[in-house]
Amino acid sequence: MSGAGIIDRKGWFFIAIVLGAAVLVPAANLMVPEGSPLHVSDYLVPLLGKYLCYALLAVAVDLVWGYCGVLSLGHGAFFALGGYAMGMYLMRQIGPRGVYGNPVLPDFMVFLNYKELPWFWWGFDWFPFALVMVLFVPGLLAFLFGWFAFRSRVTGVYLSIITQAMTYALMLAFFRNDMGFGGNNGLTDFKDILGFSISADGTRAALFAASALALAGGYVLCRALVTSKYGKVLVAVRDAESRTRFMGYRVENYKLLCWTVSAMLAGVAGALYVPQVGIINPGEFAPANSIEAVIWVAVGGRGTLVGAALGALLVNAGKTWFTGLLPEAWLFALGALFVLVTLFLPRGVLGLWDTIAARRAKPSQPAVPAAKPAE
Numbered sequence: 123m124s125g126a127g128i129i130d131r132k133g134w135f136f137i138a139i140v141l142g143a144a145v146l147v148p149a150a151n152l153m154v155p156e157g158s159p160l161h162v163s164d165y166l167v168p169l170l171g172k173y174l175c176y177a178l179l180a181v182a183v184d185l186v187w188g189y190c191g192v193l194s195l196g197h198g199a200f201f202a203l204g205g206y207a208m209g210m211y212l213m214r215q216i217g218p219r220g221v222y223g224n225p226v227l228p229d230f231m232v233f234l235n236y237k238e239l240p241w242f243w244w245g246f247d248w249f250p251f252a253l254v255m256v257l258f259v260p261g262l263l264a265f266l267f268g269w270f271a272f273r274s275r276v277t278g279v280y281l282s283i284i285t286q287a288m289t290y291a292l293m294l295a296f297f298r299n300d301m302g303f304g305g306n307n308g309l310t311d312f313k314d315i316l317g318f319s320i321s322a323d324g325t326r327a328a329l330f331a332a333s334a335l336a337l338a339g340g341y342v343l344c345r346a347l348v349t350s351k352y353g354k355v356l357v358a359v360r361d362a363e364s365r366t367r368f369m370g371y372r373v374e375n376y377k378l379l380c381w382t383v384s385a386m387l388a389g390v391a392g393a394l395y396v397p398q399v400g401i402i403n404p405g406e407f408a409p410a411n412s413i414e415a416v417i418w419v420a421v422g423g424r425g426t427l428v429g430a431a432l433g434a435l436l437v438n439a440g441k442t443w444f445t446g447l448l449p450e451a452w453l454f455a456l457g458a459l460f461v462l463v464t465l466f467l468p469r470g471v472l473g474l475w476d477t478i479a480a481r482r483a484k485p486s487q488p489a490v491p492a493a494k495p496a497e
Contacts, residue, residue: 137341145331168326173434185348189357192380196287198411203259212313227239271284293409306403332394
């Protein structure tokens, strides 16, 4: 199938905007003087980069919910695992520059009297290994979880509850100091990435561009999946799982592949998120984060991919603005937004836009003259 057949006009417009931002935002930050109205501040670059990571997470959630019918309330776990994999690499890069000056052990391990580096930290001083773990760890967890859940034919709200229980269990585990991941404080105080200072303007601009490229690539991958023959079967599973199984399809295999790919995309989003915010801690596993990702998809438009990314951008931009204005009321506003979208915009913002565009494009019907009465 050609690229033109995979991606529609809306998708090309989305990709053009994302790739344009990958060039224009860093250029406006690094090349435009601060006094200019076109300048993008040092504060705004990582903030927009964080939004792009959330957008990639939303696309991952939309792949399994919008096209496979699996409502995941645990994708925050895959996001956080990818973030921890990147955080472990960044911690290993600190070396003797830490507070305790230990060239091998991170500061929290020295503080907790670790005598040697735990085996699961081996290899994280090498960037390619860390990249493999960003994909492998969330993918392996998703594969094992999905293997048992889908073959047990757990569906609907029961599956959603189990996914939420998974991320809650991981949150409790990572809060423990003896797990070797920093406990309550998590991983922070990063110095550099690939030899470049993580706080330098050029590094932040490069991380933003990488986030934009990852979002565009993630969208193209998901779009290729859902427009293929495999994607048609996914939609059939979503709409009529029993009938699809009766026709001879191994439904659990289709679900498992979709679920695993989605988890790996969420891991990539988490890995790009961590160096831009400067910390990863067990709070990222909180079930509320996974629920919020579902809200992004619902607001933007379930089963559209572009709408999911749009919803993540809109909701998080609103969150930044609203928490500065009325920080105590943000959660109430988020809940009200979800209720209103469910009741009045079941297809999300993008669905509303499509409806309006379709009505405008529909040619007006000529008036039918009244029948002449018989004489």
